[in-house]
Structures are given as structure tokens and as C-alpha cells.
Amino acid sequence: MKKIIVLFSALSLFSCKQEDVQLAKADVSVMTDIQDHSPVYMFFRENEKDTVVEVNKNNTIGTTNWIFNIDKRLPLHALIPDLAKLQDKKKNGMHKKEGTINVFSYADSLHQNLAFLPFDDVRFFYDKDFSKFYIKDHAELYMSYDNFTINFKKNGKVTVDGHAIDKNELVSYIKDFSEFMSDGKPIILHLNFDKHLTFNDYIQNKLMLWKITSDKIQFSSYEFIYDETKLPECGCEL
Template identity: 50%
Template sequence: MKKIVLIVALFSLFACNDKEVKLPQASLSVMKDIEDHSPIYMFFDLKDKKDTIIEVNRKNSISSTNWVFNIDKRLPLKLVIPEVMKLQEKKKGSSHAKEGSINVFTYSDSVAKNLAFFPFSDVQYKFDEDFSKLLNMESLEKYEEFQHLAINFVKGGAITVEGLEVDRNAFVTYITKLSRFSRDRKLVMLHLNFDKELSYGDYIQNKILAWQATNDKVQIFSFEFIYDQKQSPEM
């Protein structure tokens, strides 16, 4: 397994082939340590100096270990998520997969100046499918005790909650207030939707923001919707 080295000044990782991964940044660490891991790298490149392409190094993805995904923040979700889904299936289908092993995304904590990790083992992606507002609620019978909120993260930084735009700096407070006044005092389930044109760096920052809004009354649904803004109906 390759050793991961954080270059704090550049907020980048370098694989042993000297290729660089520019990490997303955030101001807190969801996880600080992980052991017994295999690194997976997704590099940013330009074809003919104009078209963004992704190069995936998965050679060290040992199924019996925790997988650490080092993904360049400049890559768009439309390239990243299909590769993540393939690797999820690879690990799931492996007879060597170790029970309890996890998958995490890496990013840099710009305040603590350390490498940080965001777990996503339970996430199931819905790529290029319907926005969560169109989700058949009959399939959510076991979640009927929840009030369901559709959260939309749009390219450019806008955030909407049930179609209403919410200031990023007020998002956590807004969700907390909604949970206090939810119908019949129900728990709140957040359904996360991401424009597939978002950069991976923005994706990680948005996931951390949603995570900050969770508490004993607010949970995040395990399905994430990566949608095409051009093909989706008005939301």
C-alpha cells in the first residue's frame, strides 16, 4: 500500500508516480485518522488542453482494507461519481471484502492543517436519475415517521431547501429551526441532490455542510441524487 503524504503548503497529495491530486478544503475534520487502508487516486487532466478527463489509479484497491479516495477537487461530479460507483461495486462483489471496512473521501482541514476524511460507505448513488422530489414515497414506508426535505446544491453555490433558496451561512441554523417545528414533531430526513456539473471540491464542502446540520432530530438519507440540471424538471 502506498503511503499518503499531505503537502500542507499546496493542499495536495502526490502518488508515487509524482502525479498530483489537489485536495478539497474545509474548515473542520469529520475524521482525522484511518488505519489499514488502500489509496485510490483520481487525477485531473486536460485532453488537447481543453476537455477535462479523469485518470483513475485503482491498482492498490485491496478489498480487505479500508479504501481512501483521493480525488482532485477540479474534477466534475459527472466524471467522478461513475468511477466511485464502479469501485463500490467492485468492493461489494469481492469475496475478500472485510466486514466493517469503510470507504472515505480525503480532504484537507485548512484550519488544523491536517489530512481529514469523510466516510461514505453507506451512500448509494442515483446518477442521472430523477431529482429526489420525484422519488416514489411508497418506497419509503419505513421512513414514514420522518418529514422529508429535498436539499439541492447547484453549481455556482446556491442551495435550496424544498425549492426555497437558503443562504449558505444560514443553512445549518435553518435546518435546525425546521426540525424544531416539523409537522407532528417528526424527525427530519434530508435528501441530498447535487448538480452533476458541480466540482468535486464543491461536492465535499456541501456534504460537510449537510453533515453539520445533522443531530438527534436530523438525519441524511443514504441515497444521493446526482442529476442533470438541463434534463431535470423545475425543482
């Protein structure tokens, strides 16, 4: 098994070229061990016009699990298109192996270890899509669930079904609904992220909600990375 080195003083992951990827960090470990893996490095780069992603996938093997080591500073608008292409490459590759997965790496600052968040079943919708509209257009698929449209905005604010909520109260809000107000239906959390947020924002928010997932509370496999200027006019709060 290939070794991965984490330096917690800098929270950096190093490639064979000794280039650093600044990892996101959290206080929870979803997974701590993954065997038979290949690394994908996604570096933070800046040019005169914008922030860009530099991808190093030279050591990937299609029959292994892929660990995506992504710099936490990368904005989603730069990251997601390349990330989605790599997902497709792994899924549709000639040498794909059943049962292998894709995971994000991050640093668990509480337990001082490298941890992983699987995202193999995630499909990213980019730019002009938003879960509220998707649910409406596919209402028959979601009638048997309690659906929460959760929107993480670029200003750090959060809305649930269009209603502003303190981010520190988001978890308790969903838990209270599940325990006291739910009509017995399973709950699906539909996640939306403004494309100007960073990967650090993305993984921190997702891990925050992951702590309350259960048989009754699940993430939707569809995640929406939206451009506010390209969303349909609805005359409503998102």
C-alpha cells in the same frame, strides 16, 4: 500502515509517481485516523473535448479500508460513474472484509491535518433521478420522517423543497425547524447536486451540513447527481 503525506502549502496529495491530487479543504475533521487502508487516486485530466478522470487503484487491497483521494477540480459528471464502479468492486469483491469502509480524504485547514469523510453507505443516483421524485414514488418509506429535499445548483444557488434559500442560512434554517417547528419526527436530509458541480463543491456542501447531523438529523444514504436536462417535467421549482 501506509503513510499519507499532505503538503498544506499546495493542498496536494502525492502518489508514488509524484503526481498530484489537489485535495478539497474544510474547517472540520470528521475522522482523523484510519488504520489498515489502501489508496485510490482519482486525478484531474483534460483532453480536447472534456475533463476526464484518471484512476490509479493499483495498490488497493479488498480486505482493507479504501481511502479515495480525489482531485477537487473534477466535475461530478466525470467522477461519479467511475466512483460508483469502484464502490461496487469493493462491495462485491471476492476478498471483501466485513467492517471495512470507504472514505474521502480532504485537508482540514483549521487543524492542519488530513481528514476523512466516510461514504460507505452512500448510493449514487445519476443523471435522471432527483430526490423529490424518489420520495414521491416511495412515499410509504418516508411517512415517519420530516424530509428535506436540498438542491445544490450549478449556479451556486440552493433550494430547500423548491424554495430558494441563501446558502449561508441553510444550516440555521434546518436547525430552527428541528428545534422549533418539528413535529417530533426524525429529519432526513436528501441531497441533490447538479452534475456540473465539482467534487470540491460536493464535499464542502456535505461537510457544512454534516456539522448539524445528530440522532435526530440524518443524511439519506441516497444521493442524487442529476442532469437538469434529463429530469422529468414537473412544472415546479427544484
